[in-house]
Amino acid sequence: MPNQTAAPAESITELQGQLAQFRSTHPPRTKLPQSLWQSAAELARCHGVGVVARSLKLDYSTLKKHVSGSPESIRRWKKAQPKFVELIGATRQSVDEYLIEFESARGRKLRIHCKTNRPPDWPALLGAWRRVER
Secondary structure (H helix, E strand, C coil), X not given: XXXXXXXXXXXXXXXXXXXXXXXXXXXXXXXXXXXXXXXXXXXHHXXXXXXXXXXXXXXXXXXXXXXXXXXXXXXXHHHHCCCCCCCCCCCCCCCEEEEEEEECCCCCEEEEEEEXXXXXXXXXXXXXXXXXXX
């Protein structure tokens, strides 16, 4: 179990200084060097991920990944994630076909033709069309 003390350890304070120096000399959102992540991961193994992440103002989940695995495996894991996932659900055998026609007093017409498993919400469609017609 990690040793969590009320005051940050001397090593955490030292790394805080290194991070402050790095952040002051680089633009915001610049990736931290691997050496700083390794130092933070070593501290997190001793003092706990939450304590170190709060003290050093680091992202908890990223620090936890550095603690649990090597950076190379983290990079491989990120590259292996799919960018698109297609979910195919169960389909009904029959698809109903609907034809909805509205006509206003002014003679304007709206025709909607759709194929769907559920009937369309006719009153909502009519209400929306009437609001546009005003």
